[in-house]
Each structure stands twice: as C-alpha cells, then as structure tokens.
Amino acid sequence: MMDIEKKTPFKAKGTLFETFIPDNLSHRDDQMMMLTNILTNLLHTGQSSNIFCYGKTGTGKTVTTRYTADRIRFEGMKQNKNTTVVYTPAVEGTELDLYAHIGNETAGKNIIPSRGLSTQETYNRTKDILDSRNTRAIVIMEEIDKFYEKNGDDFLYQLSRINPQLKYSSLCLIGIANNLKFTEHFDPRVISSLNKEDIIFPPYNALQLQDILKQRAKIAFKTHAIEDGVINLCAALSAREHGDARRAIELLRAAGEIAEREGEEVVKIEHMKKAQNKIELDNVEEVIKTLPVQSKLILASIVFSSERGKNTLITGEVYDIYKDMAKKTGIDIITQRRATDLISELDMLGIINAHLISYGRGGRTREITTAVPVQNTKEILLQDETFHVLRDYKPMRGRNARLL
DNA sequence: CCTCCACAGGAAGCGCAGGAGT
DNA sequence: ACTCCTGCGCTTCCTGTGGAGG
Numbered sequence A: 001m002m003d004i005e006k007k008t009p010f011k012a013k014g015t016l017f018e019t020f021i022p023d024n025l026s027h028r029d030d031q032m033m034m035l036t037n038i039l040t041n042l043l044h045t046g047q048s049s050n051i052f053c054y055g056k057t058g059t060g061k062t063v064t065t066r067y068t069a070d071r072i073r074f075e076g077m078k079q080n081k082n083t084t085v086v087y088t089p090a091v092e093g094t095e096l097d098l099y100a101h102i103g104n105e106t107a108g109k110n111i112i113p114s115r116g117l118s119t120q121e122t123y124n125r126t127k128d129i130l131d132s133r134n135t136r137a138i139v140i141m142e143e144i145d146k147f148y149e150k151n152g153d154d155f156l157y158q159l160s161r162i163n164p165q166l167k168y169s170s171l172c173l174i175g176i177a178n179n180l181k182f183t184e185h186f187d188p189r190v191i192s193s194l195n196k197e198d199i200i201f202p203p204y205n206a207l208q209l210q211d212i213l214k215q216r217a218k219i220a221f222k223t224h225a226i227e228d229g230v231i232n233l234c235a236a237l238s239a240r241e242h243g244d245a246r247r248a249i250e251l252l253r254a255a256g257e258i259a260e261r262e263g264e265e266v267v268k269i270e271h272m273k274k275a276q277n278k279i280e281l282d283n284v285e286e287v288i289k290t291l292p293v294q295s296k297l298i299l300a301s302i303v304f305s306s307e308r309g310k311n312t313l314i315t316g317e318v319y320d321i322y323k324d325m326a327k328k329t330g331i332d333i334i335t336q337r338r339a340t341d342l343i344s345e346l347d348m349l350g351i352i353n354a355h356l357i358s359y360g361r362g363g364r365t366r367e368i369t370t371a372v373p374v375q376n377t378k379e380i381l382l383q384d385e386t387f388h389v390l391r392d393y394k395p396m397r398g399r400n401a402r403l404l
Numbered sequence B: 001c002c003t004c005c006a007c008a009g010g011a012a013g014c015g016c017a018g019g020a021g022t
Numbered sequence C: 001a002c003t004c005c006t007g008c009g010c011t012t013c014c015t016g017t018g019g020a021g022g
Helices: A029-044 A061-078 A095-107 A119-133 A144-151 A154-160 A188-194 A206-220 A230-241 A245-261 A269-289 A293-303 A315-329 A336-348 A374-382 A385-390
Strands: A050-054 A083-088 A136-141 A170-177 A196-200 A352-358 A364-370
Touching: A029 A050, A029 A061, A029 A136, A029 A170, A029 A196, A050 A061, A061 A083, A061 A136, A061 A170, A083 A095, A095 A119, A095 A136, A095 A154, A144 A154, A144 A170, A154 A170, A154 A188, A206 A230, A206 A245, A230 A245, A230 A269, A245 A269, A269 A374, A293 A315, A293 A336, A293 A364, A293 A374, A293 A385, A315 A336, A315 A364, A315 A385, A336 A352, A336 A364, A374 A385
Parallel strands: A050 A170, A050 A196, A083 A136, A136 A170
Antiparallel strands: A352 A364
C-alpha cells in the first residue's frame, strides 16, 4: 500500500476558493452595517431602497453583499417571510438577458427563453413570476456599471418602477460597480425613481490584507504550515499591485499547491514567488485560449513581430502583418475597421497596450506593445492547429512601417 | 496659422444563428 | 413550414482629430 498520508500543508483547501463565504468579514464592518440596516426594511415593511456598492475588484463588495443578503434571507425564514436572493454574475448580455436571468433564478428553473421573446415580453414574464412567488427578491447585480455602459439606463428605469406593479412581492436591487462615477449621466427620470443608497468599499491596504490572509490561513492550512514572512510577502505583493483580496487569497492558495506538489508540508517564500509567476501566466493563458480566431490572429500578428528590438507597432503595421498571416493560415480577412475594434478589446483585456499618439503629419494612430510575455504567448497561440503554419513566421516590414 | 496624414471611432445596416409562437 | 424576435460579427461609409511640417 502506498502512503495514504500524503504530505500537504493544507487542512481545508476549499476555504481558499472564491465561492467560500467566511463566517466573519474583517475590515468591512461599516459597509455590512449599512447594508443590514437598509435590507432589514425588507422584513419590516416589505420593501427597501436600492443599493449601489462601489469599489475596485477584490475589495469585498461581492462577499459582503452576498453574506448580508444571505443573513437577511435566513432572518426572513425565521419570521416566515419569504426572501429570495438572486445573484447575477457579470452579464455579457443585454437587458433582455438580465430580465430572463432574474425570472429564471427566482423561479429556480428555466421558464423564460433567452431568445425569441421581445424585451418587454421578457420583462412582463419576469414580473409575473416574481409576483406569483410572493417573495422579497434581493437582486445582486455584478458589474452594473459595465452593463450600463453597454445597455444604457433603461433597465434601471424599468426595475425601479417594478415595485408599484407588484401586488405580493417586491424587488430590491443591489448594484455592484467598479466605477464610482458611472451614475453621473443617468437620465433625470431614472434618478428620481431609483431611490438608491451608496456604499463605498475602499481598497485594502497591506496591513488589512495581512489580517485577512492570516485569518483565512488559519482555517485553510495546518498549524505551522506557513513559514514566517510568507503571509506578509503575499500581502505586500497584492497590495502593491491591486489591493485585491480575492487575488491575494488565490495567490496564497497557489503557493500552497506548489508546496504540496513539491512534497513539502510547509509553504515557503520561494513557493510564494513561484506562485506569483504561475498565476500571472495562468490568467493570460486562459484569456488567450478562449479568444475568437480573429482576435487570436490579430494578437499573433502583434506577438510574432514584437521581437528583435522592434517592439512598438502601429495599427497599420499590425493590419498589414495580419493580412499576411491571414493568407498563410487561410483565415478570412476582416476590414481594418473591425481590426481596430479587436485591438481595443485586446487592450481592455490587458493582453496588449494600445494608446493613442499623433505623429503630426505622420498621422494619428495607436502605438501597440505586448503586455504579456512574448514567448509564452506564442506557444499558447501555436497550440491552435490553425496557427501551426506560423511556427517559423518571419515578421515582414509592412507597407506602413515607419523608419525609426 | 493652416495642412494634411493615418488613422479613431460613430452610424447604419446586413446576413446569419438560435429560438418562440402559430 | 413560416414568421418574428434579438444578438453577433462584420462591412460600408463616414466624420473627426493631434500636432509636425510647411
């Protein structure tokens, strides 16, 4: 028999995943109190104001709201007042998708189709479902600012006016946003009917992160399974980059996994350093792999000509190389207009940096550089069969190539 | 001060996919 | 089988523009 007692620093690894909601949240007492105060009205009067939470990623907006909403739901159960929590992860979709999601989550099954019905009809059905369930629905909506940017403020108007139309139920919207100022351009009629309260989540500093990590480490790892300084390093690395607690915990977990794989029972500084590199690469790989072909090809044209000192490209150059590569790989060529959009998307994903610059008479364009390790990116792209012919691609000088 | 480059990026619309209703 | 709905990727056509060179 093999040794079943395999060496590991972990005691309860599951507590280091994003889905885990801890029993107590440190450094978010104020926000939790405000949330509780507002949401308690749901149980008292059956309705409450809508709430907008602002803060950067990993500042505890999601955990805090979900935690609090859950407690309210539990409290409601005790008082025999039916409460539903609808969690809406960052929706890629539209107003229609949002209504369908709320309706289906409330119902607990897929009743409303995501296509085929008009937006208004979808809204009506969701409204009917809500009313038929006799419930107080807390709708937590992730990245509401992004949704607003894409779809406008109509959904807010609709949702804010839903309560008077409900006889037996009510809806309370909790919007979670990164951008503090996205409400600035709301239509006045939205502002007047929305009735919202704002809660701000400031980023954690290194000390607070340390605190959070220590608490979490206590339940996740065996005693003495973490070398001195590892937590502090983890907190420092995370605070410096983003102050993001979610990623800090992810980093700690990765360090533990690396230690585990190396057959160690103690997480050491070197594991933490390796973990940081790994996480960075993993994230990039995941994003690149799931890119649509055309985006991949655009990325390829940037990456495959970013070596040998020539590391800034302009849109025209990228497009020329792209066309060349498209011919070689047999992929349909898209227009430059479309290509600029894809370049913007890659920029937003953080895979490349593209910023506007003017060369005066030389025109106005974007300077593009890679934001990820070139060699690794090439390898990831080459995993795709379609790109095999590019393996030994020699960057050509585009028609628009500038002289340095 | 004006020009003019090499684009940025908005607007409209097209064809298709996926699904509902009839 | 047929009509109607929306989203998506894309094209076509277009107007707008920072700033070096004239």
